C-alpha cells in the first residue's frame with residue numbers, strides 16, 4: 001500500500017508484503033518469494049467457489065488443487081511463514097479471488113501486494129484492478145518457472161510470418177545446451193518423431209504402473225470437502241493417487257524415468273483399451289501446479305540418456321514436450337490473449353454431444369476414453385488429440401465448448417496450456433497459429449494406433465451404410481464442408497486430392513449419412 005497508508009491495526013499482525021499465492025503457483029521458489037521475509041510478510045491463499053464453478057469440473061481436479069494447496073500452506077508454515085488460508089465452505093468465505101484479495105488488503109494494509117503472474121489473462125487483469133481499486137501497490141512478477149520469458153518468446157517470434165514450434169524448440173535446445181554435442185543436436189537430428197509412432201501389434205505386456213501416492217490426512221480432508229460440498233462434479237474420487245507435494249512429484253518423475261521412459265518414445269502414439277497409462281509419465285498436473293520445476297524433469301531425462309538407460313528417441317521425444325511444446329504453447333497464449341479465446345476459424349457452431357460427459361456411445365474408442373477420464377481424470381496426448389479432439393473437430397463443435405470440456409475433465413488443465421492446445425492445435429479454431437493444418441483423420445488412424453476398432457460395432461473402413469464408422473463418415477463430410485476453405489493449404493493437398501476422387505453421388509451419400517449420424521449422436525443413439 002502507498003507509504004501514506006495508515007499503519008497496521010493493533011489486532012492485526014504487521015505485514016510488510018502480502019504474498020498472494022494461487023492454486024497453480026505452489027513453489028517456494030516462485031518469483032513471489034524472492035526476497036520474502038517470513039518474519040514480516042504474510043502469505044494468503046484461498047479455495048474459492050468461483051474457481052470451482054468457472055467451468056464444469058472433475059472431482060479429482062478440484063481435489064488435487066485443494067490437497068496440493070493445503071500441503072503447500074503447511075510447508076510454508078513449517079518454514080515460519082504466517083499463512084492466511086481460506087478453506088472452501090468456511091463461514092463468510094470470499095467467493096472469488098479478487099474478492100479475497102480485496103479483503104486481505106483491507107485486513108493487513110500491506111506496503112505492497114506481491115504476486116507471481118497468474119496463468120490466466122482475465123485473472124491477471126482482475127487482480128490488477130482489485131489492487132488498484134484498493135489503493136495497494138502491486139508487485140506483479142513474471143513467472144520464472146518457465147524457461148522462456150515473455151520477452152524471450154516475443155524476441156523469437158518477432159518478424160516471423162508463422163510460428164513453428166520446431167524452430168522455437170531448436171533455439172531452446174541451443175540456448176540451454178540440452179541434448180547437444182557442441183553446436184549440433186545429439187544424434188545429428190533435432191527431432192526423432194519418425195521413430196515414435198509405433199502401435200502395439202498385440203496386447204502390451206506388463207508395464208510398471210505409475211507410482212501411486214496414498215492420500216494422507218491432509219489430502220483426505222480435501223477429498224472429503226470436495227465430496228461434501230460439490231456433489232454435482234464429474235467423475236469419481238475413488239483411486240485418487242496423484243502427487244500433491246514437491247517430494248512426491250520428484251518421486252513420480254524418477255519412477256517414470258526408471259520404468260516407462262525407455263519405451264515412451266516408440267509407443268507414445270499408441271492406445272490400448274483399458275490401459276490408460278502405458279509408457280506415459282503422468283507428471284503434467286504436478287508440473288502445471290508448479291510442484292516440480294521443468295528444469296529438474298529435463299535434467300533427469302537427459303541424465304538417463306547420457307547414462308545409457310534410455311534411447312535418444314525417448315529422451316528427445318519427451319524433452320521436446322517440456323522444453324519445446326509446453327513453452328511454445330505458453331508463448332502463444334500470452335501473445336494472442338485477449339481475443340484468442342473467441343476465435344473460431346472454421347465457424348463450428350454445434351453443441352458438445354452428451355456422450356462427452358457420460359461415455360454412453362457405441363463408439364468403442366470414445367467410450368473407452370471418456371469412461372477412463374471419468375474414472376481417472378487422465379488421458380494421454382493421442383487419446384486427447386486423435387480420439388476426443390478429432391471427434392469434436394469432425395462433428396463441428398464450437399471450440400469454446402470443447403475447451404470447457406478439456407478444462408473440466410483433465411487433471412492437468414490450466415488455461416494457458418489448455419486453450420492453445422484445444423482451440424488451436426486440436427480444433428484449428430485459430431486458423432493456423434498453433435498448427436499449420438487441421439488434425440483430421442478417419443477411423444483408420446484409430447484402427448492403426450489401437451485395438452479399439454476390434455471391439456467396436458462400427459467398421460473404420462466404411463463411410464456410409466449401417467456399419468459406417470462415425471469418424472470415417474464425419475472425416476469425409478468435414479473435407480466436403482471445408483474443401484473451399486482448406487484449398488490452397490499445401491499440407492491438405494493429399495487429403496483433398498483423395499476427396500476429389502469421390503463422385504458427386506458418393507459425396508451426397510456421405511453428406512446424407514453424416515446428417516443422420518449427427519441426429520443420432522444428439523439423441524444419444526450412436
Ligand code: SF4
Pocket residue numbers: 362363364365366442443444446447452453454456457458459460469470471472
Ligand atoms: Fe472408433 Fe470407428 Fe474404430 Fe469404432 S470403428 S473404435 S468408432 S474409430
